[in-house]
Amino acid sequence: MSKLIVASVSPGTSVQDIGRFGAQRYGLVPSGAVDRLAMAAANALLGNPLFAATIELGPLNSVFTAKGGAVRVALTGALRPADVAGSSVAVNTTVTLADGESLNIGVARSGTFGYLAIEGGVRGEPMFGSLAVNARAGLGSPYPRPLQAGDELLVATASATTEKRIELPSPGEGPIRVVMGPQDDEFADGKDLFLNSEWKISATSDRMGYRLEGPAIKHLHGHNIVSDGTVNGSIQVPGNGQPIVLMPDRGTSGGYPKIATVISADLGRFGQTQPGMPFRFKAVTMAEAQAAYRAHAELLQSLPSRVHDSNILMLDIKALLNANVAGTAIDAINDATWQAAANS
Amino acid sequence: MAAALSPPRILPSGDAAITVEFSRTIDDEANRRVLALDKLVATAALAAITETVPTYRSLLVHYDPLQIDFEALGTQLTELALKPLPDPKPARRWRIPVAYGGENGIDLEDVAKALNITPDEVVSRHVAGDYKVAMIGFTPGWSYLSGLPSDMQMGRRQNPRLLTPAGTISIGGIQTGVQCLAGPSGWHLLGRTPVRTYQLGRDPTFLLEPGDAITFAAIDEKTFAEQDRAAEAGEFVAELIPS
Numbered sequence: 001m002s003k004l005i006v007a008s009v010s011p012g013t014s015v016q017d018i019g020r021f022g023a024q025r026y027g028l029v030p031s032g033a034v035d036r037l038a039m040a041a042a043n044a045l046l047g048n049p050l051f052a053a054t055i056e057l058g059p060l061n062s063v064f065t066a067k068g069g070a071v072r073v074a075l076t077g078a079l080r081p082a083d084v085a086g087s088s089v090a091v092n093t094t095v096t097l098a099d100g101e102s103l104n105i106g107v108a109r110s111g112t113f114g115y116l117a118i119e120g121g122v123r124g125e126p127m128f129g130s131l132a133v134n135a136r137a138g139l140g141s142p143y144p145r146p147l148q149a150g151d152e153l154l155v156a157t158a159s160a161t162t163e164k165r166i167e168l169p170s171p172g173e174g175p176i177r178v179v180m181g182p183q184d185d186e187f188a189d190g191k192d193l194f195l196n197s198e199w200k201i202s203a204t205s206d207r208m209g210y211r212l213e214g215p216a217i218k219h220l221h222g223h224n225i226v227s228d229g230t231v232n233g234s235i236q237v238p239g240n241g242q243p244i245v246l247m248p249d250r251g252t253s254g255g256y257p258k259i260a261t262v263i264s265a266d267l268g269r270f271g272q273t274q275p276g277m278p279f280r281f282k283a284v285t286m287a288e289a290q291a292a293y294r295a296h297a298e299l300l301q302s303l304p305s306r307v308h309d310s311n312i313l314m315l316d317i318k319a320l321l322n323a324n325v326a327g328t329a330i331d332a333i334n335d336a337t338w339q340a341a342a343n344s
Numbered sequence: 345m346a347a348a349l350s351p352p353r354i355l356p357s358g359d360a361a362i363t364v365e366f367s368r369t370i371d372d373e374a375n376r377r378v379l380a381l382d383k384l385v386a387t388a389a390l391a392a393i394t395e396t397v398p399t400y401r402s403l404l405v406h407y408d409p410l411q412i413d414f415e416a417l418g419t420q421l422t423e424l425a426l427k428p429l430p431d432p433k434p435a436r437r438w439r440i441p442v443a444y445g446g447e448n449g450i451d452l453e454d455v456a457k458a459l460n461i462t463p464d465e466v467v468s469r470h471v472a473g474d475y476k477v478a479m480i481g482f483t484p485g486w487s488y489l490s491g492l493p494s495d496m497q498m499g500r501r502q503n504p505r506l507l508t509p510a511g512t513i514s515i516g517g518i519q520t521g522v523q524c525l526a527g528p529s530g531w532h533l534l535g536r537t538p539v540r541t542y543q544l545g546r547d548p549t550f551l552l553e554p555g556d557a558i559t560f561a562a563i564d565e566k567t568f569a570e571q572d573r574a575a576e577a578g579e580f581v582a583e584l585i586p587s
Contacts, residue, residue, distance in 0.1 A: 024397045024406070026542065026550040028484045127544070136525065137484045138544060182355035182363040226370050227481060227488070229397040229404025231361045253399055253481030261358030264409075289359035290409045297410055 002069035002158070004118060006151040007102060012058030012113075012206070014146045015122050016248075018051035020130035020139070024229070024252045031132040031139075032248050034113050034207065034271035037168075037300060038077035042117035044303035045074035045094050045164050052121035053131040055147065057114035059274075062105045064116065066097035072119040072158035073103060076166070078111030078272060093165045093310050096158045111272040120156030134249060165310040166303065171269045175282035178235065178260040179289050183225060186257035187237070190217040194243070194259055195281055203275045207249040210271075216241030219257060227255040233262030233270070247271065263289040265296035349377070352402075352425045354418040360409055364421050367401040370518060372490065374401045375478050376429060379555045384424045392417065398554045399479040400488070435476070437557040439583040440522065442513050443568035444470075444535035451501075451532040455515070458498060467562055469496050470534060475520065475558040480550075485524030485542030487552050492520045504530030511536040513560070522552075535562075538571035539582045546578045559585075 016039065019032025033039035033056055040050040055064075059078065074094045075082055082089040082105045089095045089103065091114075097103055108114065124131045124141030133140030143151060184191055193215050202211040223239040230236070234246040236256040245262060246254070262270050263284065273279055284292075355363040364381060367374035382398045385405065392411035397404040407417055444467045445452040456463040473496075475489040497518045505528060508514070512523040516531030523529065524541040541551045552558075563571070575581045 022395050023484075023550070024395055024404075025480065025554065026484060027480045027482055027486050028542075028550075136527070137542075179356050179358050182357050182365070226368065226400050227479070228363060228365070228399045228402045229357070229361075229481070231357050231404070231406070233358055251482040252397060253479065258357075261356070263359050286356055286359065286414045290413055293359050293409045 002071045002099070002155050003067040004071050004073070004153045004155050005065040005067050006147050006149055006153075007063035007065045008061065008149050009147050009151075010058030010060035010062045010105075012146065013062060014056055014133035014135075015053050015124070015140055015143070016056040016132045017053040017130055019132050019248065020128035020134075023128055027252050028128070028137060029134065029250055029252050030130075030232075030248065031134040031207075032130070033115065033132075034248060035077055035115070035268035037268045037296075038113070038272075039115045039117075040300055041092065041166050041168055041303055042074045042076040042115040043121070044307055045076070045092075045166050046072060046117050046119045047304075048117060048119070048121050050300065050303060052117070053124065054118070054122065055116040057105060057116055059108040059112050061107060063102050064097075064105075065102040066099055067152075068099065070096055070098050070158035071155055072096045072160065074117045074164070075103075075105070075114060076117075077114035078108035080108045080111075080114060081106035090165070092168060094163045096161070096163065108274075110274070112274055113272060118153070118155045119158060119160075123154050136249070163310040164307050166307050168306065169299070171272070175280040176270045176273075177263045177266050177284045177289065177292065178281050179263060179286060180260045180283050181258070182228075182261075183257035184259050186220055186225070187217060187259055188220055190219070190237070190241075191259065193217055195283055198278045198280060199243075200278055201273055201275045205247075205275060207247050209244040209246050209250060210273075212243045212245065214242070217243060217259065223256055225255055225257050227253045230254045230258070231261060233264070233267050234258045235260045235262065245270065263292055265289075265292035349426050349429075351422050352377075352381075354422060356414060357404060359414075360407060362405045362407065362414065362417060362421065363402050364405060364425060365402040366425075370400050370478075370490065375476075375490065377425065378403050380429050381421070381425050382554070383430070384427065385421070388424065390417075390420065397481070399481065400490070435555050435557045435587075436553070437559070437585040437587055438552070439559050439561050439585055440513075440537050440539050441563040441567070441571060441581065442535040442537050442560050443563055443565055444513075446565070448565070448568070449513070449533050449535035451514075452534050455498070455532050455534065459496065466496070466534065469493050470515070470520070471560050471562055473520070473560070475560075477552050477554050477556045477558060478519075479554055480541075480552065483523075483525050483527055485522075485540070485550060485552070487522040487524075487541055487558075489520045489522065489558055490518075492518055494518075498532065500530040501532065504528055508533060509536060511538060511540075513537055522558075536568070537581075538568055538575045539580070540575050543575075543578070551580060551582060
């Protein structure tokens with residue numbers, strides 16, 4: 001048994017899995033990872049169950065140290081620099097930390113949340129089937145709060161020696177897709193303004209909600225409705241007309257009209273949008289949204305088959321080919337020979 | 345013969361949830377239909393439905409779009425919602441102790457002034473109410489009760505408080521509420537209960553169900569302190585009244 005020590009931590013770092021379900025009727029929200037695909041990819045890299053608990057990393061620096069034995073981890077999500085003892089670690093790969101070694105994780109360059117999976121998963125006591133931190137409800141394990149420097153996670157000692165990488169499709173750059181409703185009839189011109197304007201995420205956003213900055217959306221009948229249920233991605237419009245997109249730590253009910261809902265397939269990409277970066281919304285039909293849901297579910301299930309050995313030689317060949325400096329050498333040798341060398 | 349039920353509105357809440365809306369306002373009849381549909385859905389045990397969230401006026405139904413699409417589930421839910429309402433069953437009835445006023449209910453005096461009655465009269469009106477858990481939401485165990493006497497109804501505070509204590513009993517609009525965890529609130533604080541509607545490690549974790557009947561009983565601060573210790577140790581403190 002090894003330990004992973006939290007040497008230093010970015011604000012907004014917590015243990016998250018897919019969340020806890022079945023108690024929303026009692027006001028207990030599921031919580032869970034903001035970017036499920038990235039979380040699942042981190043688990044796939046290590047052969048963990050796809051929705052095992054990982055560490056959801058905030059956008060700033062963190063340092064994690066192995067103690068008592070080697071620890072194998074995988075880093076996905078926001079693009080950022082990382083290294084072990086000065087040797088760089090790419091996002092979407094695994095790395096094994098020898099006893100005493102530290103993984104230094106830098107500031108996110110694009111995207112907000114990173115995911116650090118640990119071989120065998122984070123260990124803890126599940127509550128309602130989940131280790132996900134929900135600080136307000138006092139839930140989460142091994143700590144029912146965001147991680148702090150000095151925290152220690154009990155983890156499996158690294159078993160494998162071959163490092164892995166995962167090939168993920170580009171997350172796409174188009175507008176964030178939404179299904180209108182359930183209260184879009186509480187808005188008239190506001191709907192067009194919502195769909196035709198550029199929006200930015202405010203710096204005051206968190207895992208409860210992302211506050212949007214843009215033109216004020218006007219209500220038809222005032223901004224109070226009798227509270228009803230919310231979902232991940234509900235876009236409610238309070239009195240000041242600045243929409244709030246509800247995130248995994250939302251309240252289970254809310255009293256502002258909800259103009260639209262971010263589709264499930266785009267929730268992770270939306271959650272990774274950095275504060276201040278302009279983006280737009282686009283309304284899609286329910287049929288389109290549910291087709292995207294199915295495609296996204298297939299992508300999730302395909303993650304284990306997208307994991308490959310992280311072969312240095314192969315990466316070097318790629319780099320040489322891209323730089324077009326090895327033309328003569330490539331010409332001189334049979335392609336199959338190179339392939340065999342790359343796969344050995 | 346009872347009038348035919350009007351069909352609810354079937355509204356999309358994204359691609360994996362449906363809002364079945366019976367009313368736009370707070371309405372006892374709508375709330376009865378919400379709770380009845382919630383039971384019917386549970387009994388029907390439709391595999392595609394992952395969980396339901398009853399509220400005053402609507403039922404939020406989370407579902408798996410890999411198993412059923414929006415149109416088909418909307419049709420099924422409409423059919424269930426048009427079934428005749430079951431006879432109102434005797435709900436569980438709880439008596440919830442409350443220490444009113446003082447530090448436990450810092451708005452009691454102001455509420456009395458606004459209603460032009462004495463603080464004692466505010467307490468006796470609140471205790472006289474016959475309440476129902478219309479919904480539980482926002483944070484764990486936050487129970488919204490219908491049935492506030494009409495001579496106690498008043499608007500929310502101009503400035504919501506960022507932090508109100510766990511166990512707060514408050515009024516807002518035409519509702520009264522039992523708050524479990526400390527948190528923000530724009531309602532008027534009348535008192536505190538030692539009852540935990542949500543407590544980790546206790547079985548059941550959640551005490552109240554939507555549809556439960558509630559009455560309040562005034563207790564003094566000494567009793568509050570005793571019951572608070574008992575509740576902390578895992579006792580219910582709330583009294584289940586046999587029906």
